Amino acid sequence: MSIVSTKQMLLKAQQGGYAVVAFNVENMEMVQAVCDSANKLKAPVIIATSASALKYAPPALFAAMVYAVAKETSIPIALHLDHGNSFELCEACVKAGYSSVMIDASQQPYEENVKLSRAVVKLCATYQVPVEAELGHVGGKEDDIESENDLGTDPIQAAEFVKQTGVNSLAVAIGTTHGVYQGAPKLDFERLSSIRSAVDIPLVLHGASGLSGDAVRACVSRGICKINYATELRAAYTAAVRHVLLENPEAIDPKIFGRAARQCVSEVVLEKITVLGCEGKA
Ligand SMILES: [Zn+2]
Numbered sequence: 001m002s003i004v005s006t007k008q009m010l011l012k013a014q015q016g017g018y019a020v021v022a023f024n025v026e027n028m029e030m031v032q033a034v035c036d037s038a039n040k041l042k043a044p045v046i047i048a049t050s051a052s053a054l055k056y057a058p059p060a061l062f063a064a065m066v067y068a069v070a071k072e073t074s075i076p077i078a079l080h081l082d083h084g085n086s087f088e089l090c091e092a093c094v095k096a097g098y099s100s101v102m103i104d105a106s107q108q109p110y111e112e113n114v115k116l117s118r119a120v121v122k123l124c125a126t127y128q129v130p131v132e133a134e135l136g137h138v139g140g141k142e143d144d145i146e147s148e149n150d151l152g153t154d155p156i157q158a159a160e161f162v163k164q165t166g167v168n169s170l171a172v173a174i175g176t177t178h179g180v181y182q183g184a185p186k187l188d189f190e191r192l193s194s195i196r197s198a199v200d201i202p203l204v205l206h207g208a209s210g211l212s213g214d215a216v217r218a219c220v221s222r223g224i225c226k227i228n229y230a231t232e233l234r235a236a237y238t239a240a241v242r243h244v245l246l247e248n249p250e251a252i253d254p255k256i257f258g259r260a261a262r263q264c265v266s267e268v269v270l271e272k273i274t275v276l277g278c279e280g281k282a
Helices: 006-016 028-040 059-070 087-096 110-125 155-165 189-198 213-221 231-247 254-275
Strands: 020-024 045-050 077-084 100-103 131-135 139-142 145-147 169-172 203-205 224-229
Touching: 006 020, 006 077, 006 224, 020 077, 020 231, 020 254, 028 045, 028 059, 028 231, 028 254, 045 059, 059 077, 059 087, 077 087, 087 100, 087 110, 100 110, 110 131, 110 155, 131 155, 155 169, 155 189, 169 189, 189 203, 189 213, 213 224, 213 254, 224 231, 224 254, 231 254
Parallel strands: 020 045, 020 224, 045 077, 077 100, 100 131, 131 169, 169 203, 203 224
Antiparallel strands: 139 145
16 A cells, blocks of 8 residues: 555544554664564554654655555555654655654643644645644653653643644653663553543554553553554664674674564564554554
8 A cells, every 4th residue: 555644544543442553663674574564464554763763864765665665565554753853854754755743842831832833733734744742741762852851741731732733643641751661660541541531632652662561552442542662673673683793793794684683673563563453454
């Protein structure tokens, strides 16, 4: 199939009570691993690139790879900008063919967050591209931004924010953290349920790497319909490369460790899709 928007994909998940998985990719092997695995499970999937991935390779290059790989599959695939940190980056992505963007101004004061999110919604409307924003703040290290304060999303403010900005989905802060967890995470399920009652658009969970299957399923049952994974894929990829190079110190062909890394990422993707219940939902 060709590239589709996340709008219908997430509304369908919301109605069906499951979550679509967004996987952050850094290179061609990860694009192939995500698309091939989702295709095997007949699951809709979101390929996401962060702002730092887009410093490594431009949006047009990721878009060309994802469009080429998507053509060989029979599932809906969306190409999403994760944690867009400026209006300009969002614009560059939609112009390059991205079918979904996130603008993240959650570190800024509320009014600034509203202003920037609303501007991106207006921009994306001309391209019929849906917009995700974040309110409250998911802690930890996301890309180059490190945050200490873990600020839970306020349900009443969330309803106000959605009304003022017109965003299509909302990333909420309920105790998850980006990166690797030190100790067991404490998720605020009550807060999630209150946000769900106050807001009717699809809700997104960031910082899911390291959460148990039961914890993510509990979030899905309380209204999360998009879950992001980045850290676990990076870890799987890099562990495979390290293993191959330690075993074969004489290796000079990048395809040898590229293949092994792609295989390990595929396994993570198969597991996440199965756990979140979107197998067969394509
Ligand atoms: Zn995130």
